[in-house]
Amino acid sequence: MKAAVRRSYGAPDVVRIEEVPAPTPGATQVLVRVHASAVTAADARIRAADFPRGYALIARLLFGLRRPRQPILGGVASGVVEAVGARVEGFEVGDVVSGTTGLGLGCHAELAVLSAKKLVHKPAEVSHEQAAGVLFGGPTALHFLRDVAHVQPGQTVLVNGASGAVGTNAVQLAKHLGAEVTAVTSAANAVLLKQLGADRVVDYALTPAADLTERFDVVLDNVGNLGRDDGRRLLARDGVLVLVVADLGETLRAHGNVKAGPAPERAESFGTLLDLVADGTLTVVNQHVLDLADIVQAHEVVDSGRKVGNIIVRP
Known part of the structure; x- marks a missing residue:
């Protein structure tokens, strides 16, 4: 072969x-x-x-x-x-x-x-290309938003690094879970993120995520440039910081309202994501x-x- x-x-x-x-x-x-x-x-x-x-x-x-x-x-x-x-x-x-x-x-x-x-x-409604696309970043986004941060309707979610494989899924899944979403990305990807459902798009070249003055219920860092201290400053009371990209030290220190570590690969999550693609809720x-x-x-x-x-x- x-x-x-x-x-x-x-x-x-x-x-x-x-x-x-x-x-x-x-x-x-x-x-x-x-x-x-x-x-x-x-x-x-x-x-x-x-x-x-x-x-x-x-x-x-x-x-x-x-x-x-x-x-x-x-x-x-x-x-x-x-x-x-x-x-x-x-x-x-x-x-x-x-x-x-x-x-x-x-x-x-x-x-x-x-x-x-x-x-x-x-599902027959999902192409092979769509399936392969959603099953890399999708399970990570779903695990951290649904199972770790427990995103609820009406909460606010910041997605740092919103245009990558995890980020594009995270924006859509957070909206699907009922959250208001702020996406941090480059200006070139602003239109895409709006189309995917982001309520607000921030150009990181003008305003890095760490410089935002708002507070969020969930902060999802897909880039690795926030870290525990900067990320915590962005949290509302009882908020959760999720470090999708973290070094070993940050992973070992993640506790309380800071979460890190690998996302499990579960067939149940794969089925959920593919069904969301099939019914048009999730765009790959x-x-x-x-x-x-x-x-x-x-x-x-x-x-x-x-x-x-x-x-x-x-x-």
């Missing part, structure tokens, strides 16, 4: 298209022919071995000390079931599905192996949909820091 492979850490051009053996599903796994996958900020960090402060050694132990342990990146896939493991229930060959592989990666390829526990049936923002052969370009866009929503590749 064709796959986007990198044998070393480095810049986007370390990724090459190669012919590699197809994976074999284990007893509780499903083999999926990938129709669409996302190239994410997580992929770029792992490719470059550029991890948040304090995580470098931990990440190297997970992903490979001197060279990548798993040469194929990609943690999101949408496609069609090719084979199922002996103990898999609920999925059959030919089913149209979407899901994630977590730390297992491997989705930037024609075929990928996914755990049946992290797989759902894709895909900046580019590229062929797998254009994988280097996809990584370059992510590295530029100007990615809007998602970058999708089709193996």
